Amino acid sequence: MQEFIEFTLGGLASGIIYSAIALSLVLIWRGTRVLNYAQGGMAMFTTYVALTVINDTGGNYWLGFLAALAAGFALGAVLERGVVRPTVGKPPLNSVIVTIGILIFIEGLAGIIFYNGQSASFPPAYSIVSLKVGSIALGVSWNDVFTAAAVLAAAVLLAALFRYTTVGLRLRATAFNASVSRLLGVRVGRVLTLGWALAGLIGALAGVLVTPTTFLNPNSMDAIFVLGFTAAVIGGLDSPVGAIVGGLVLGVVLSYVGGYLSADLIELAGLAALVLVLMFRPSGLFAPTAVRRV
Amino acid sequence: MTMLRHVAIAVACGALLLLLSYRLDLYRDLQFAEVAAEVGAVAGLTVLIGISGQISIGHGAFMAIGSYAAALLLLHQHWNIGYVIVASGLVAAAAGGIMGIAAARLRGPYLAGATLMLAVALPSLADKYQSVFGGDQGLSVSITPPAALGATFPLQRWFVWLSCAATLVLLVLLANLVRSRIGRSWRAVRDDEIAASLAGLNVARLQILAFVVSAACAGVSGTLYAMVTTIVTPDAFTLTLSIGLLTAAVLGGLGSLLGAVWGAAILVLAPPFLQDFATSHGFSSAVSSNVPIAAYGVVLIVVMLVFPAGIQGGLRRLLGPAAPVAAAPFSALRRHAPAREEKEEGTV
Numbered sequence: 001m002q003e004f005i006e007f008t009l010g011g012l013a014s015g016i017i018y019s020a021i022a023l024s025l026v027l028i029w030r031g032t033r034v035l036n037y038a039q040g041g042m043a044m045f046t047t048y049v050a051l052t053v054i055n056d057t058g059g060n061y062w063l064g065f066l067a068a069l070a071a072g073f074a075l076g077a078v079l080e081r082g083v084v085r086p087t088v089g090k091p092p093l094n095s096v097i098v099t100i101g102i103l104i105f106i107e108g109l110a111g112i113i114f115y116n117g118q119s120a121s122f123p124p125a126y127s128i129v130s131l132k133v134g135s136i137a138l139g140v141s142w143n144d145v146f147t148a149a150a151v152l153a154a155a156v157l158l159a160a161l162f163r164y165t166t167v168g169l170r171l172r173a174t175a176f177n178a179s180v181s182r183l184l185g186v187r188v189g190r191v192l193t194l195g196w197a198l199a200g201l202i203g204a205l206a207g208v209l210v211t212p213t214t215f216l217n218p219n220s221m222d223a224i225f226v227l228g229f230t231a232a233v234i235g236g237l238d239s240p241v242g243a244i245v246g247g248l249v250l251g252v253v254l255s256y257v258g259g260y261l262s263a264d265l266i267e268l269a270g271l272a273a274l275v276l277v278l279m280f281r282p283s284g285l286f287a288p289t290a291v292r293r294v
Numbered sequence: 295m296t297m298l299r300h301v302a303i304a305v306a307c308g309a310l311l312l313l314l315s316y317r318l319d320l321y322r323d324l325q326f327a328e329v330a331a332e333v334g335a336v337a338g339l340t341v342l343i344g345i346s347g348q349i350s351i352g353h354g355a356f357m358a359i360g361s362y363a364a365a366l367l368l369l370h371q372h373w374n375i376g377y378v379i380v381a382s383g384l385v386a387a388a389a390g391g392i393m394g395i396a397a398a399r400l401r402g403p404y405l406a407g408a409t410l411m412l413a414v415a416l417p418s419l420a421d422k423y424q425s426v427f428g429g430d431q432g433l434s435v436s437i438t439p440p441a442a443l444g445a446t447f448p449l450q451r452w453f454v455w456l457s458c459a460a461t462l463v464l465l466v467l468l469a470n471l472v473r474s475r476i477g478r479s480w481r482a483v484r485d486d487e488i489a490a491s492l493a494g495l496n497v498a499r500l501q502i503l504a505f506v507v508s509a510a511c512a513g514v515s516g517t518l519y520a521m522v523t524t525i526v527t528p529d530a531f532t533l534t535l536s537i538g539l540l541t542a543a544v545l546g547g548l549g550s551l552l553g554a555v556w557g558a559a560i561l562v563l564a565p566p567f568l569q570d571f572a573t574s575h576g577f578s579s580a581v582s583s584n585v586p587i588a589a590y591g592v593v594l595i596v597v598m599l600v601f602p603a604g605i606q607g608g609l610r611r612l613l614g615p616a617a618p619v620a621a622a623p624f625s626a627l628r629r630h631a632p633a634r635e636e637k638e639e640g641t642v
Binding site for chain 1: 581588
């Protein structure tokens, strides 16, 4: 029982990070039909920015936190406007290769600017000692609680932005039909840039939140990105709710497999979960329709 | 006729490569063998993406399957290397068939996600079953040149001969396949699945077949790669390798077998060249090992934005008459069917 609680809560705590990455992928996919393979690399880079700010300000975590979010927002906007925009309307593979190119470039750049041959450790916001109820260890810490709260708050704010503001209406309209939105006077280009910026911000949030548990080096977000991508695919790339649920489900499944069976099987379990879901729902759990893009 | 022409070209290339292998020093011979080994995987991938219209971001997984199969056969069965190459290709083809069955139901990013996860998950099997696959230590692969070539015949040159011979055979087979009925069917499926199935083609079967062929090429290539590097470890088959294969196929020019050769050459030769360049210009070692990575990223972005048909597409535009046909997968019909695109946007 103790183990079960520990694995479940621990799984949810890591799953919420996959949810955040998945959410950032879904944001971009819905707006531009581009899958951003550079999302993990961008999050790694902004986390290095945060670490630099924290070190330069004598250990002020929150300044670093804000710097990462701002850097993520800016990076997303710059990349969309600079190199992704020209691939819109071209064959889908072009944008795949361009975002992979961005990923490779960012990882090389981080290696040149920040990396000195050793992984850096990144401070957590709160204590990482496991919480206990009575004598039962819960498998989560205050930092995990903060992580979950931050991601969920970001998701709720994003949902509110989409639902209740004019900007959100423009974002939804553009995702629904870009040509009609343009005819109705929406500046589609700016809206797409904003979508990438918001995704960059969510990705940066995920990077800052997860890195205390992983150490930081130019490739440190790769594994997390792959699992976030898997979560997004499981949930369905068109569904923000699917991204959150997909991340949590994946986190819990991987935690059970790692805990009860063997840590070596985690990646295989991820593959198995992905294949199982896609066998029955080829467009993910929360796919809106069964229509297939031909 | 086509068959004869392809064989003649391959024989001529083989003779040239044979001469070249005597001219190069042993280190260059080793690099040369590595390029030749990688060509097979890139060629298989370029056919899968450029001709059949499916994507794989995890083709390194099939190379891994081929290498491990070869290493196990050499260790336990002591087969002749020729049989080993064929057998490991078949093993990888079987794995490709399984992946292909899953892939035939998936499209675009969903297929990309599944193949990506395959490439990440598969190497962890080596850690799980250490007694068979040797864990992180890997398995050693050692072959020797046949005695008939004399005792002083350098191993590196034997690697070149084997890799080039196997790869040339692969390329001839692929070139014929691409120009056959099957190749034409693949193009039809790539350009419009519905039209292809209306014309009586079995779309799912063709897509699975493309995965089988492509995985077999990767398996053979993995065998050659294991032979040249003399060891098989899980570390050799990271995501970086899979992404490298994809980028090589794109840089060379999708759907073009000659492009696959350019792509593989860049994949193997560019990083050490750029690193030497950076080191000789006074960068520290930590920086200069990352310069090639950053430069590679920039090259990918620039090529995709400026030269989307890759090197071979560019060459064709420069040298030949206007015929940039094979290098535009997914695209042709998409652009002429805006009405359907609009409707799909509506379902989002």
